[in-house]
Structure formats: C-alpha cells, structure tokens
Amino acid sequence: MAKDRALENSDRGLRTWIRERLAMGNLDYQVPGYANTLAFSLGGVTLISFLILVISGIILAQFYKPDPAAANGSLRMLMTQINMGNILRGVHFWAAQVAMVTLILHLLRVFIYGSYKRPREINWLIGVGLFFGMIGLYYTGTVLKWDQEALEALAHTKEVAELAGVFGLFFTDKFAQGAHLLTRMYSIHISLLPLLVVGLLTIHLLLVKGLKISPLPWDNVSSGDNQSFSQHLVNLSGYGFILLGVITILAVLLPPELGPVPVEGIEATKPPWLFLGIFSIENWTGLQGLIWASVLLALGLVAVPFIDRAATNNIKQRKPIVGAGILIVIFALALTVNGYVAEPEQHLDMGEEVEQVNTDLDNQSPASEDSAEKTAEEEIDSVLAPEIKKLNNALVVMEEIEKAVKANDFHEAVEKAGELDEILDAINAQIAAKDKERAADLKEHVHELVEILEKPQPDLEEVNDLIVHTEESVEKAVSLFE
Numbered sequence: 025m026a027k028d029r030a031l032e033n034s035d036r037g038l039r040t041w042i043r044e045r046l047a048m049g050n051l052d053y054q055v056p057g058y059a060n061t062l063a064f065s066l067g068g069v070t071l072i073s074f075l076i077l078v079i080s081g082i083i084l085a086q087f088y089k090p091d092p093a094a095a096n097g098s099l100r101m102l103m104t105q106i107n108m109g110n111i112l113r114g115v116h117f118w119a120a121q122v123a124m125v126t127l128i129l130h131l132l133r134v135f136i137y138g139s140y141k142r143p144r145e146i147n148w149l150i151g152v153g154l155f156f157g158m159i160g161l162y163y164t165g166t167v168l169k170w171d172q173e174a175l176e177a178l179a180h181t182k183e184v185a186e187l188a189g190v191f192g193l194f195f196t197d198k199f200a201q202g203a204h205l206l207t208r209m210y211s212i213h214i215s216l217l218p219l220l221v222v223g224l225l226t227i228h229l230l231l232v233k234g235l236k237i238s239p240l241p242w243d244n245v246s247s248g249d250n251q252s253f254s255q256h257l258v259n260l261s262g263y264g265f266i267l268l269g270v271i272t273i274l275a276v277l278l279p280p281e282l283g284p285v286p287v288e289g290i291e292a293t294k295p296p297w298l299f300l301g302i303f304s305i306e307n308w309t310g311l312q313g314l315i316w317a318s319v320l321l322a323l324g325l326v327a328v329p330f331i332d333r334a335a336t337n338n339i340k341q342r343k344p345i346v347g348a349g350i351l352i353v354i355f356a357l358a359l360t361v362n363g364y365v366a367e368p369e370q371h372l373d374m375g376e377e378v379e380q381v382n383t384d385l386d387n388q389s390p391a392s393e394d395s396a397e398k399t400a401e402e403e404i405d406s407v408l409a410p411e412i413k414k415l416n417n418a419l420v421v422m423e424e425i426e427k428a429v430k431a432n433d434f435h436e437a438v439e440k441a442g443e444l445d446e447i448l449d450a451i452n453a454q455i456a457a458k459d460k461e462r463a464a465d466l467k468e469h470v471h472e473l474v475e476i477l478e479k480p481q482p483d484l485e486e487v488n489d490l491i492v493h494t495e496e497s498v499e500k501a502v503s504l505f506e
C-alpha cells in the first residue's frame with residue numbers, strides 16, 4: 025500500500041517536473057466543449073496525417089533516387105528488397121489520401137459553419153494557401169514514382185507552364201538547365217512545399233488560438249461545458265492513434281501500385297482521384313480549361329469571406345451561399361465520377377502525332393485510298409514501331425530462355441527472365457492502353473515464370489507450359505500494334 029502510494033507520488037512528481045519544464049500549463053486555456061466533436065477536429069486530424077507524412081517521407085527519402093533513370097527502380101527496390109519497405113511506402117501513400125480527404129472536409133466544415141467570418145478572414149486566406157500547398161505536395165508526390173502516370177503528369181506541368189508564359193517559367197526545363205524536371209519536383213516536394221506548409225500552418229494555428237474557436241452556426245445551442253485545451257489535445261491523440269492504425273492496415277491490405285518505367289510520347293493513363301474532376305474538364309476543353317478551372321477555384325475560395333460579409337454565421341440566414349457551396353461540391357463530385365468512368369485521352373502535343381495518324385486514316389477518300397493508306401501506315405509505323413520492336417526483342421529473349429532451360433542452365437534462364445521482365449515492363453503501359461487484360465495477363469505470366477525459374481528445383485513441365493503461354497501472350501500483344 026505504502027509502496028503504491030510512493031510510486032504514485034513519484035509518477036506525479038515526474039509529470040509535474042516535465043509540465044513545468046515544458047511550460048505545459050500554457051496549454052490549459054479553455055476551449056468550448058464542441059471543439060472536441062469530429063467536425064471541429066478535422067483540422068487536427070489533417071495535422072496528424074501531415075505529421076505521419078513528414079515522418080514516413082523522411083524515411084522514404086533515404087531510399088529514393090530522384091533521377092529519371094533510377095527513380096522507378098529505387099522504389100521497386102524499396103518495395104521488394106527492404107524489410108517493411110512496401111508498408112512504409114503504403115503508409116506515406118495512405119496518409120496522403122487521408123490528409124486530402126480530411127483537408128477538404130475541414131475546408132467544407134469551416135465554409136458551412138461560416139467560420140471564415142470576421143475576425144477570421146485572414147485565417148481563411150491562410151487556409152486557402154494551405155489547401156493549394158497540400159495539393160502541390162500531393163501532385164509532386166505523384167510525379168516522383170516515375171511510372172506512366174507520373175510522366176504524363178509531368179508532361180502536363182510542362183505544357184501548362186508553357187501556356188502560362190513567364191508565370192510558368194519555374195516549371196519548364198529552361199529554368200534550371202541541366203537539371204531534369206523530375207529532380208526539381210523532388211526538391212519542391214521535400215523542401216519548398218513542406219517549408220511553405222509548415223510556415224503557413226504555424227500562423228494558422230496561432231490565429232486559431234488568438235481568435236478562439238468560432239461559435240456554432242445554429243440557434244439556441246448550448247456550447248456545452250468549456251474544457252481545457254490540453255484535454256482537447258489528449259482527445260486528438262486518440263484520433264491520431266486510430267488514424268495511424270487505419271493507415272497501417274490500409275498500407276498492408278492495399279499497398280499502392282507502381283507502374284513500369286514510363287514511355288515518352290503517349291497518353292495512356294488517368295490522374296489520381298483528386299484530379300479526376302479537372303481531368304473531365306480537360307477532356308472537354310483541353311489544357312486551357314484546366315488552367316481556367318484552377319484559377320477560378322482559387323479566386324472563388326479567396327473571395328468567400330469578401331462575398332459573405334454579414335455578421336451572422338447562422339446557417340439559416342446564409343442559405344444562398346451555403347446552397348451555392350453545396351451545388352459546387354455536387355458539381356465537383358459529378359466531374360470526379362465522370363473522370364473515373366472516362367477513358368484516357370490525348371491532350372498534349374505528344375499525343376497529337378498518334379491522333380493525327382488516326383484522323384488521316386478516317387478521312388482518306390476512296391480514290392486516294394491506296395496511297396493515303398500507305399503513307400498513314402508508314403506514319404503509324406514510325407510512331408508505333410518501337411512497341412513491335414520491343415515485343416520482337418522479348419520473343420528473342422524468350423527463345424534464349426528456352427535454350428537455357430533445355431541446357432539445364434537455370435542460372436542463365438533466371439537472368440534472361442529478368443531481362444524479359446524489364447523489356448515487357450517498359451512497354452506495359454502501351455499494351456494496357458490498347459488492352460488492359462492482355463497487359464495484366466502478360467505481366468502475370470512473366471512474373472510467374474521468373475518466380476518458378478528462381479526456385480531451387482524448377483518443375484520442367486511447369487516451366488515449359490509457362491514459356492508457351494508467355495510466348496502466346498507476347499504474340500497477341502504484337503498483334504495489338506500491327
């Protein structure tokens with residue numbers, strides 16, 4: 025009994041010692057009871073996701089090589105060779121998804137509750153800066169994995185930057201000649217944007233404290249009993265642990281994909297969910313629409329506190345602006361769903377060559393059919409021949425695998441199978457653009473073949489069956505480009 029009390033006293037003594045040294049008493053100021061509801065904790069949850077992103081990002085950076093020749097491979101190495109590397113990458117990926125969802129929900133909460141009103145207008149504007157800073161982080165992160173989706177995202181950046189003239193100079197190759205844009209995207213992702221976001225966040229949180237939490241936006245509500253902010257932080261850490269658990273489970277069960285090394289000159293992918301809405305607009309209007317939609321969104325968000333200036337934040341008295349906001353959200357969701365179901369399209373110059381060839385073929389007149397067909401086919405050949413060449417190369421390597429297997433030289437066979445995997449990885453995106461199932465089939469066959477050949481005693485019958493299937497798959501892939 026006396027021992028227990030002594031332990032309790034020493035525990036309390038240690039806690040007081042730490043509280044004093046870290047001036048934690050300063051966190052004991054009062055906040056309204058509703059600050060602990062989920063609606064008012066969304067900013068805090070975004071902050072926790074951001075912290076998870078920073079920590080997992082620092083570890084990821086130890087393995088990542090920000091060079092077009094090595095970037096994709098360095099991530100593949102992390103995923104396959106490093107202990108828990110796949111989970112680490114998954115945690116970073118899922119924390120980014122959660123952060124973007126809670127960030128958007130936080131923005132909507134602040135908007136619907138009218139929490140941007142006097143005296144919080146500047147904090148809203150800082151929030152708008154944070155919103156675009158976080159989108160920038162998400163976007164540059166997508167580019168870093170350097171697969172087909174990443175290359176196409178970067179190609180969009182370059183084209184938009186060209187269209188934006190002097191304002192876009194920073195995002196062109198001209199800005200820092202000799203440095204590949206991917207390498208610069210990396211430095212933006214790990215230094216410039218995090219610094220910007222942390223700076224804005226510091227002011228944002230100081231203003232939340234200085235201006236106090238906004239009132240609830242309905243009549244006759246009691247705000248509940250006040251609570252100390254340190255208790256709010258304890259509750260928030262609870263949300264934080266749940267969040268970390270969910271993110272880790274997602275990372276294990278649904279690890280993010282990594283496409284093969286990209287191929288220049290084609291557009292075969294769609295952007296991640298966050299940009300599907302704007303992708304829909306781009307499908308209808310081209311790149312100009314993408315720029316105008318982004319500018320409009322930014323101006324619209326900046327304008328909010330200056331349009332809705334009445335003193336009240338009561339929802340009932342703000343029906344027009346809240347209604348307009350809800351309509352915009354529904355429109356954005358509809359655009360996102362439309363982008364989700366749409367097929368990848370050619371938007372950039374790099375795609376025009378292929379499109380032009382198709383248009384030529386469609387428009388040829390019967391009289392000039394023969395000659396037109398010939399030139400168009402020649403053009404197609406000049407655009408698409410690399411795929412066929414690579415696939416033929418794959419067939420040659422397959423023959424070498426067969427020979428090695430026949431000679432019982434499995435070491436050579438494994439090496440050749442790895443070579444085959446690399447060749448096919450490099451054109452998987454083009455095959456997928458024409459026939460997703462074929463691409464997936466081919467990938468599966470090759471991976472199975474590599475796996476079986478790597479076994480200490482490969483089953484010969486199984487190996488030969490797989491070689492035949494893989495050859496058939498490659499031949500069918502060739503026919504896609506003929």
Ligand code: HEM
Binds near residue numbers: 074131150228325
């Ligand atoms: C990294 C992104 C962000 C983080 C970590 C963050 C964090 C927070 C936190 C912790 C609060 C305290 C109350 C709450 O959670 O609701 C808050 C309040 C606030 N945030 Fe954010 N925020 C972010 C982005 C934004 C954005 C995009 C906007 C709007 C455009 C915004 C506008 C505001 C405003 C006006 C308040 C005061 C709300 C009130 O007093 O009720 N924030 N933010």
